[in-house]
C-alpha cells in the first residue's frame with residue numbers, strides 16, 4: 001500500500017487529531033519496525049517512550065497470550081492475582097502505599113486530580129510548559145496554552161508555576177501536604193513531551 | 204505519583220500510586236473504571252516490570268544513554284546545542300528550528316526519531332538496545348544531521 005493510499009484512507013476514516021501519518025507500519029522486532037512496503041527502520045521513538053522491551057519481546061507476547069487464555073477481563077467487583085501482584089510490585093518499587101489502576105497516563109492524572117480534591121484544598125499547581133494529557137482535568141494542568149485555549153473553560157483551581165517550589169520539593173512525597181494547595185505531582189524530570197529536566201525552557 | 208507509558212511495554216495501562224495519607228483519600232464509590240486493573244493489562248505490566256528488573260534494563264538504559272550522548276557530542280554538529288533528559292530519554296536541543304527536517308532526513312535513512320518541539324529532537328528507544336543499535340543510530344543520525352546542516356543556512360540561530 002503506497003503512501004497516498006493509506007493517507008487517503010486515514011483522512012477519510014480517522015478524526016483529524018494528528019497530521020498525516022509518517023508511514024504505515026506492519027510489524028516490529030526488538031528496536032526495529034517495518035512498514036507495509038517492507039522498509040526497515042531502527043525505532044528510536046518506541047511508541048513515544050512506551051515500548052520498554054521493544055517490539056514483540058517474548059516476555060511481552062507470552063504474557064499477553066498466557067493471560068488472555070486464562071482470564072482477560074473481570075470487573076472491579078472482583079480481584080485477580082495479576083492485579084494484586086502488580087500493585088504490590090509498584091508499591092515496592094516506588095515506596096508508595098496503595099495503587100489505583102487506569103488505562104492511560106491522562107487517566108492516572110485524572111485520578112490524582114480527584115484525589116487532590118479529596119484533601120479539601122482547592123488549588124492544584126503544575127509546571128509551565130508541562131504536559132499531563134488531553135482529558136479535561138489533565139489538560140487543565142498542562143502548561144501549554146496552545147493545547148488548552150480551544151477547550152476553555154478549564155478546571156477551576158488549576159494554576160501554573162514556573163518551577164517546583166522549594167517547599168513542595170522538600171515535602172515530596174509526604175503525608176502532610178503544604179496547606180495552601182493540594183499537591184499531587186512534583187516531577188524531577190518534566191514530561192517526555194518536552195524531554196527536558198525541569199524547568200522547561202520552550203514550548 | 205502518576206505512571207503510564209512504559210509500564211505495560213505497549214499494553215495500555217496507567218496507575219496512580221498514593222503515599223501515606225494520600226493512599227486513603229479515595230473512598231469506596233468515589234472513583235472507578237471498567238477496564239482499569241483488569242487481569243490482562245496487569246499481568247502484562249507485571250511481566251514487563253519483572254523483565255526490566257531481572258534483565259538489568261535500568262542499568263542498560265543508563266549505560267546506553269551515556270553512549271548515545273557521547274556519540275551525539277562526538278558528531279560535533281553545528282545544529283546541536285545541548286542534550287537534555289535522563290538515561291534513554293534524550294532531548295537533542297537544536298541551535299535552529301529544524302527538528303522536523305532532521306526527523307525526515309533520519310526516516311529517509313531508516314531511523315525513526317521524533318520532533319518534540321521545533322528545536323528539539325526526542326529519542327526514546329527501547330531499554331533493550333545494545334552495541335548494534337547504538338552504532339547504527341550513530342551512523343544514521345550523524346548523516347541526517349549533516350544533510351540538514353548542509354541544506355539549511357548556517358550562521359543564523361533560533
Ligand SMILES: Cc1ncc(COP(=O)(O)O)c(C=O)c1O
Pocket residue numbers: 104105106107109131132133134190191192193207208
Ligand atoms: C508526562 C506525561 N503525562 C501524561 C501523559 C499522557 O499520557 P496518555 O497519553 O497515556 O494519556 C503523557 C503522554 O504523553 C506524558 O508524557
